[in-house]
Amino acid sequence: MTSWVSSATGDTDFPIQNLPYGVFDDGTGARMGVAIGDMILDVAKVAHGLDPALFAAPSWNAVMAAGPDVWSALRARLTDLLSDEAQRDAVTPHLIPQAGVTMLMPFTVAEYTDFYAAKNHATNVGTMFRGPENALPANWLSIPIGYNGRASSVVVSGTPVHRPWGQIKGPDDDLPRFDTSKRFDLELEFGAIVGTPSNGMVSVAEADEMIFGYVLLNDWSARDIQAWEYQPLGPFQSKATATTISPWIVTKAALEPFRTTTPERERPLLPYLHEPAPMLYDITFEVALAPEGGTETVITRTNYNQMYYSAAQQLCHHTTSGCAMRVGDLLGSGTISGPTKDSRGSLLEISWGGKEPLTLATGETRTFLEDGDTLTLRGAAQGDGYRIGFGDCAGQVMPAPALPDWAQ
Numbered sequence: 001m002t003s004w005v006s007s008a009t010g011d012t013d014f015p016i017q018n019l020p021y022g023v024f025d026d027g028t029g030a031r032m033g034v035a036i037g038d039m040i041l042d043v044a045k046v047a048h049g050l051d052p053a054l055f056a057a058p059s060w061n062a063v064m065a066a067g068p069d070v071w072s073a074l075r076a077r078l079t080d081l082l083s084d085e086a087q088r089d090a091v092t093p094h095l096i097p098q099a100g101v102t103m104l105m106p107f108t109v110a111e112y113t114d115f116y117a118a119k120n121h122a123t124n125v126g127t128m129f130r131g132p133e134n135a136l137p138a139n140w141l142s143i144p145i146g147y148n149g150r151a152s153s154v155v156v157s158g159t160p161v162h163r164p165w166g167q168i169k170g171p172d173d174d175l176p177r178f179d180t181s182k183r184f185d186l187e188l189e190f191g192a193i194v195g196t197p198s199n200g201m202v203s204v205a206e207a208d209e210m211i212f213g214y215v216l217l218n219d220w221s222a223r224d225i226q227a228w229e230y231q232p233l234g235p236f237q238s239k240a241t242a243t244t245i246s247p248w249i250v251t252k253a254a255l256e257p258f259r260t261t262t263p264e265r266e267r268p269l270l271p272y273l274h275e276p277a278p279m280l281y282d283i284t285f286e287v288a289l290a291p292e293g294g295t296e297t298v299i300t301r302t303n304y305n306q307m308y309y310s311a312a313q314q315l316c317h318h319t320t321s322g323c324a325m326r327v328g329d330l331l332g333s334g335t336i337s338g339p340t341k342d343s344r345g346s347l348l349e350i351s352w353g354g355k356e357p358l359t360l361a362t363g364e365t366r367t368f369l370e371d372g373d374t375l376t377l378r379g380a381a382q383g384d385g386y387r388i389g390f391g392d393c394a395g396q397v398m399p400a401p402a403l404p405d406w407a408q
Contacts, residue, residue, distance in 0.1 A: 013389025
């Protein structure tokens with residue numbers, strides 16, 4: 001299938017097969033849009049036959065809450081409008097160039113949960129802190145490990161991220177100090193967005209049906225703050241600075257051709273976590289780091305097929321306690337790392353805890369992030385003659401805010 005929008009063929013993240021959802025402002029107000037090539041379709045102007053209330057607010061939450069039948073109807077409507085040459089004259093006035101618009105949060109985040117679900121990442125981190133013989137916690141091969149994060153910290157691509165303050169205690173310090181994080185890091189993740197709510201436990205198959213779409217996700221992490229605070233209850237302020245997501249929601253429907261299986265299990269999962277069908281996706285990711293004023297260096301490349309637990313398994317497990325899921329809940333996959341050094345999803349792993357500095361294209365080195373650095377996550381699934389991309393997920397590290405007098 002092709003689109004009559006000329007920029008929607010060839011080298012683009014947004015062909016007719018994608019049609020991701022976002023919220024944009026071209027200077028005349030925020031509204032809902034669909035990416036097609038290098039253009040954005042003002043969706044409210046063309047969604048005839050659907051309830052106008054779904055598009056009244058600049059957020060995709062109402063569409064998500066309307067359920068899978070509406071999701072399918074909207075996608076079919078948009079596909080027809082943008083592929084049928086006879087629709088060109090009616091639709092063209094509602095296309096806006098992406099260049100020059102401001103992209104906003106595409107949905108209101110209800111709750112945010114982050115997981116720890118890639119075996120390579122968990123093994124690398126565990127080896128650094130506990131040694132190779134105790135790298136994986138005893139429960140890791142049986143249960144999707146996660147923690148409840150802060151929905152208020154989720155921001156859209158392009159939002160500056162300030163280096164955080166926090167309690168830090170070095171290995172040779174008798175007591176902690178209050179200081180800026182010196183080991184500020186990224187985490188390459190994939191975010192699943194819950195589109196329909198639940199009340200009570202759901203199966204993996206039901207959980208998969210609840211997912212509306214996916215975004216790229218950078219879960220910024222202060223490793224030195226985390227090292228002091230994470231025992232016994234896990235991450236807290238070290239993960240509360242910011243979580244950056246890409247501005248376009250790629251729907252589950254667009255990713256259907258790219259489904260793939262989770263890896264072979266080292267020990268059987270409990271029955272409730274069994275997958276009835278492939279639940280991962282073949283999506284390639286990369287992370288680029290650019291110093292302020294300098295060229296970028298791609299520091300890692302990996303694939304979502306490295307995950308040990310899928311988003312559907314994570315969502316299923318989240319409901320087992322009776323925890324109700326809400327429209328707009330966001331689930332972070334956990335850091336996605338492959339088996340080689342150039343496929344690790346965090347600087348903690350790439351620099352092996354700061355012991356192996358990374359050399360950038362500029363000649364500078366990094367163990368962790370410095371002020372002025374811009375991190376850009378990119379991801380795409382490659383089809384036959386087209387690709388399903390997510391656009392950039394970017395953020396620049398800014399200096400820590402001034403400390404108020406009462407905190408000194």
